Amino acid sequence: DAKTTQPPSMDCAEGRAANLPCNHSTISGNEYVYWYRQIHSQGPQYIIHGLKNNETNEMASLIITEDRKSSTLILPHATLRDTAVYYCIVRVPYSNSGYALNFGKGTSLLVTP
Amino acid sequence: DGGITQSPKYLFRKEGQNVTLSCEQNLNHDAMYWYRQDPGQGLRLIYYSQIVNDFQKGDIAEGYSVSREKKESFPLTVTSAQKNPTAFYLCASSIDVYGELFFGEGSRLTVL
Numbered sequence: 470d471a472k473t474t475q476p477p478s479m480d481c482a483e484g485r486a487a488n489l490p491c492n493h494s495t496i497s498g499n500e501y502v503y504w505y506r507q508i509h510s511q512g513p514q515y516i517i518h519g520l521k522n523n524e525t526n527e528m529a530s531l532i533i534t535e536d537r538k539s540s541t542l543i544l545p546h547a548t549l550r551d552t553a554v555y556y557c558i559v560r561v562p563y564s565n566s567g568y569a570l571n572f573g574k575g576t577s578l579l580v581t582p
Numbered sequence: 583d584g585g586i587t588q589s590p591k592y593l594f595r596k597e598g599q600n601v602t603l604s605c606e607q608n609l610n611h612d613a614m615y616w617y618r619q620d621p622g623q624g625l626r627l628i629y630y631s632q633i634v635n636d637f638q639k640g641d642i643a644e645g646y647s648v649s650r651e652k653k654e655s656f657p658l659t660v661t662s663a664q665k666n667p668t669a670f671y672l673c674a675s676s677i678d679v680y681g682e683l684f685f686g687e688g689s690r691l692t693v694l
Contacts, residue, residue, distance in 0.1 A: 505683070512586075512672050512685025513625070556624065560680075569615060569640060570683060572625035 472496065473557045478577045481551075487544040489576050491557030494538045500560050502533060503570060504542045506553040513556065513572070516542065547580045554578070584609045588673050588686035595693050601660045603689045605673035614656035615674040615683065618642060625672060631656055632679050660691065667693045 474492040481487040493502060501520050505513040517524055517531045519540070524531045530543040544551055556575040586607045595601050607614065613632050617625040627640030631650040645664025650656055656675075660667045670690050674683040 501680075503682070510670070510688070512674070512687055513683070514685070515682040518682065569627050569630045569638075569679065571627065571641075572617070574624040 472559050472571065473573055475555075475557050475573065475576045477574065478579070480579050480581060481544075481547045483549060483580055483582050484546055487547040487551065487578060487580070489542040489544075489555050489557075489578065490539065491541070492539045493557070493559050496537050496559050498537075502531070502537075502540050503556075503558045503560070504529070504531065505556045505558065505572070506551075507556070507575070508553045516555075547578075549580050549582065552578060552580045586673060586675055586684055586686035588671075588689050591687065591689060593689060593691045595691070597693055598662045600662060601667070601691060603658045603660070603671055603673075603691070605656045605658065605686060606654055607656075607675045607684075608654060609675055609677075609684060610653070611675035611677050611681075611684070612653070613676045613679045613681070614650065615676075616640075616646070616648065616656070616658045617672045617674065619670040619672060619688075628658065628671075630679075667691060 501518050503518040504516040507513040516528050519531045533540045554575040554577050556572050558570045589604045615630040616628040619625050626642050628646050629648045631637040634653050637650050647659045672688045673686045676683050
């Protein structure tokens, strides 16, 4: 089962900041939070990841609450090309010897003109 | 250019036939993955491999098989035991199981 909860859909006006929330209340102390996005019918694209500190790169910023039970992905100036499904993921152990990323349904972000 | 190549992009097969989807990477990554995506749904993990000659089942491995004889290659066979094989299949790789995933463009399988 997915360990994250995201709203199924969000809208954002072009040029405005898009703030995508994610709840991960059962996250373990050593689990990272990853964000990916998927444009229609393409493979997902990595955006950013973090453990406990806020992170920023050329695509987005990731804000993680102090208790690590939730996070927010921020696209500072959304463009029409940011319309995609955004996945918030925590690493899930599938066996004693390995890990893999468990993608849920994500948030469908629509950026409007 | 480095990347992941999946083939074929589109595939049609008759019910009851086995199908093999190809996934090749030249990124020198140790870990490789197969995901399945159904319309309007997220990705579900089928199999993953941390290293050559080793692979582990994901959430929905039944009806699928894989091999990892070479570092660069991780083919997925959809067998006749898979009850509903029509889907979009995505292959990914990462430098190790903790690294970011790089995805291929996907293979869309339709079983008639």
